Amino acid sequence: MSILLEAEHLTKTFIQRGKNPLKAVNDVSFTLKKGETLGIVGESGSGKSTIAKLLTRLTDITEGTLKFEGKDITRLKQSQLKEVYGDIQMVFQNPVGSFDPRRTLGDGIGESLRNRGMKKADVEKRVAELLEQCGLEKEYAKRYPHEVSGGQCQRAAIARALAVEPKVLICDEATSALDVTIQKQIMELLKDLKEKKGLSFIFICHNLALVQMFCDRVLVLYEGKVVESGIPDDIINEPKEEYTQRLVDAVLS
Known part of the structure; x- marks a missing residue:
């Protein structure tokens, strides 16, 4: 499989007035291949969400290199990032x-399509198709966020991310705010999208059980550093680090 995304020595340092600099991400390296799902796990504050923002260039990288399909996107500016946002989307x-x-x-899902010059009638048709792909009837396009459940809104958010036909979907704790039943439904939707569309995923989560079910490989983060990586079954069944064992125990308890 060809490499889509390559992160080399990613570091993000936040400068805080009157405090020591904070390295939220510290020398993190990994690759993501086409059709692969990479899990990133760790407790709150471990740097997971900061990595997501670095990958989507919502936050500038302090040190390191980020490449997409071999192209260096580390220092691209706003006007140059349009193509990147078409290839990498976040939920x-x-x-x-x-x-x-x-x-x-519907307005939210269709925004990126309108920005690309698609006609109104074509946008409405495409939005209906996207909603259907994500398990919602086309009538949901007329509803407002507060008028639907959390699970329905997350399905709409996934539909919005798929509108530009990305190659990589980054899910940043995309199921953690949902109850167990709805969480299972969203995971089934993601698995279906992976199989049918061949999408690559960065799946950021604190729940190792979900990672074991969905991911091909996993990185374990602690205080911004990768402390362990490998196949989920190996990491969960034979963790090498005490920190990883605590994450495993949290699932079992």
């Missing part, structure tokens, strides 16, 4: 908060 933890409350779900 956030809080689906309702990720939509504009003043606009319908």
Whole structure:
């Protein structure tokens, strides 16, 4: 499989007035191959979400290199990032908060299509198709974020991310705000998208059980550093680090 995304020695340092600099991400390296799902796990504050923002260039990289399909995208500026955003999309933890409350779900899903010059009628047709792919009827396009459940809103958020036909979907704790039943439904949807569309995923999560079910490989983060990596079954069944063992125990308890 060809490599889509390559991160080399990624570091993000936040400068805080009156405090020591904080390295939220510290010398992290990994690759993501076409059709592969890479899990990133760790406790709150381990640097998982910061990595997601670095990969989507929502946050500038302090040190290191980020390449997509062999092209260095580390220092691209706003006007140059349009192509990157078409290839790499993110699904956030809080689906309702990720939509504009003043606009319908259909408006939010279709925004990127309108920005690319698609005609209104074609946008509406495509939005209906995307909603259907994600298990929602086309009527949901007319609803506002506060008018649907968290699970329905997350399905709409996934539909929005798929609108530009990305190659990589980054899920940043995309199921953690949902109850167990809805969480299972969203995971089934992601698995279906992976199989049918051949998408590559970065699956950021604190739940090792979900990672074991969905991911091909996993990175374990602690205080911004990768402390362990490998196949999920190996990491869970024979963790090498005490920190990883604590994560495993948290699932079993």
